[in-house]
Amino acid sequence: MNRPRILAVVLALLGVQLSWLIAPAYACGCGAMIPQASQRISVASEQSVLRWDGRQEQIVMRLTVGGDARDAAWIMPVPHRATVELGDPALFDQLNQAIAPVHRTRYHFWPKNGDWPFDSHDTVGAAAPPPAAAGVGVVGRQRLGPFDVARLTATDPAALDTWLRGHGFTFPARLRTALQPYVDRHWEYVAVRLAPKASHAPLQGALDPLHLTFAADGPVYPMRLSRLASLPQSLGLYVLAAHRMQTRTSIGGLQPEVAFAGRLDRPAGALGRLAAGTPYLTALTQQFPDPRRISGDHELRRAPVDTPVQHVIYDDRLREAAGVPAWLLTVGGGLLLLVTAVALLVVRRARRPVTPPPPVQPPPPFSPSAPLG
Template sequence: MKKLWWVVVCLVVALFPAVVQADGMLISPPHKPMVETGQKAVIWHDGKRETLVLSTTFRGEAEDFAWIIPVPNKPEVTSSKDELFTALDDYTRPKYNNRYDSAMPMIGSVSTVGMEESGVTVVESKKVDVYDITVLEAVDGKSLREWLTKNGYEYPTNRDLLLQHYALKRWFFVAAKISTEALGYMGTSLRTGHMTPLMISFDSEGIVYPLKISGPGSKYNEADKLAAYGFEMGSEKWSGGTVIAKDAWQGVSVYRLTVPSYGNAELGNAMGYKSISGLKTGVDYVFSAYVKAKPGASGEAKLRVSGGGIERMSNVVDLATNDEWRRLQVVFRPTSSSTPMLNLMVEGSPKTEVYWDGIQFEKGIVPTAFEEEVLDSTTSQIANESVNIILYVFSNHKKTVPGFSVGYAGDVSAKEIQKMAYQDDGTPWMKTNKKMYLTKLSRSMTQAQMTDDLIIRDAEDNDAVGGGQAGLGDGWGRTVLVLGLPLGLEIGGIYYFWYSRLRRKEKQK
């Protein structure tokens, strides 16, 4: 009887093959804000080493920017191709209804390797495609921020804790800037919100995606300074006046108010105004601005906050003696949730011109130094806008992250993987001789939700999703099970019947 079951097992095994269970921070100049709208990443993990191919989209008018990416171990940095994301988008597009779960681098001369400067070590410096790349180590966030600022990366001065989070874990930092020679032909891509993907490889036993660096604290708007206007981008939603090029208090533009003429009136009024929302009751706020009159002016200028039960005035400046920039300020405390109005007020003789610059609105009772623009419209937009995150993860098993949807899951052959994208010299984007399990994870997140790095872990099952194939349970394997299993059982039954009759005949003899 044991021989009989061995034959049946061998038959079934012959019929059915064995089952195989298998984003960074963008920094732009303060007067040219960028709003990140999407992150895409291809993640390759072979059990010991992780490769990240990162691509980001943004909206804004940046002509220059920096990209800071933290990684847990010393990285190797090269460039990649947009066609990789296009190929993966096509490959993972659902082919039928299924269930859904909720460039080779242009290397320049390497310089300053191992150079130490005030708590920061430059591990590597090189050119990669259109980028100037610097790999850094830092003992703390403050030292790293100071190095970034000194080397042309306009990092917010009050965001050291975000860098400190990674520095204390002894992570490395990849700092990327568009090279000077590439800015000319990269201008169109920057204006359309696109950048060349970067490929970063590093040792890692687990799969990690550095998301916290994109979260709260990564933008200028997360300080007590709620808004600051230098008028380098235009009127910046202030009404009542005009922006002109002038000998500004800071920069090259000022906000001009001109007293109109009304018949024979000897005095008139001009006012610039802007509403401000989202204030908290019982909290002190200070509104400040620099003011200067055109020579020959007469009258006075002041600040006013009005509306929502508030009526507060600043001290008054005599325009006849105001030929230098002077700072005005007014402190107020909202008593209701109403939206107050910020006013720049001028009273003087007709055609009197008064210039305003360095306007600032912040928490507290003493205005801080005006350093860069912080637009309140951008503040609200960044805080509330969702960023679409798509991760294509190649590994040995289906993956999951809490809160992310699985849009595709299944095995991909080595041949299919290699032909998804090619480098400039014709070599595949990833060289492999084995199939991998591909999982497409996606989620829409606000900046406020990006509080931790993503730890990508194994899913409870290895079932295919969205038209993928995984071992026997899907695709041709399912067909073999449906058609082949009954056939195998029938053949096994016939053999058993034949073998039983043969044994009975032998016993009768």
């Protein structure tokens, strides 16, 4: 497999991992989808942005749904009265670009797998609604694109159940129990009826974003209703504020992780309008292996420091000089110098003159007159 193909595969895998890390939140954490009886609906992904300016909270969310349901309801608790409008889909494209990993080239000296000489050559192949039930107040109702939005108050979950049934939706009994803490704290509700453009077509694909604005004593992201899920859940949340933000607790899930943190550099368009006055973006991700352990809503607070966080994708390259690996030049050059030095030494020794040995002196002649010891 050649180097360009290896690099393309690695980058593709990293891109898939990042998109799974940030974009999808398989928990409909901020509310509950309620389809018609005998119909099914699933939230394939949920992208949410929470903006907090110190007194007011805004949540923009876009759901991607699947299943055979032709319409459904979505219920979201809010701490105070909310206004609802359609959001700009371009917002999420800009956010994905803002948190995209940076690419940096990292050079290495010694060859690795894939570099010569270790490279491989193998290949891998709407009727009028009924009157409100007692205990339910309809603050307002509006049509926003494919959404029929009702802003409600309720004094008890049973009354809210009656209202939903009167509008053609089934309210599961277990959700009635989950809503009780919101009723006790006098929260209000945004009920959304989702209907496709074709009356007999099922709800499929990405829905238009909804933009909610409400007063709040502190930034909060409703998550309690996700405890009703039967499968492990994931959450991905963008937070816009004046500083880096973090959750107060893990509310029964794994510890939240920061996928991105940093100040936005003069964003334009939908992101620029939403981030005005709240230029610090924090992208949080969290896993909930056992949704039944979700104990409440996510409350957010300022992090101790505004340390930036951004994923980096390193493009590893073998250091070269004029197209030749540097290690080969270094090692080859060292070997060449050594061979040259040895050759010079041999030649020098061969040219050195040889000194002849001294002549052998004959022994002195024998004299018979010499006295014997």
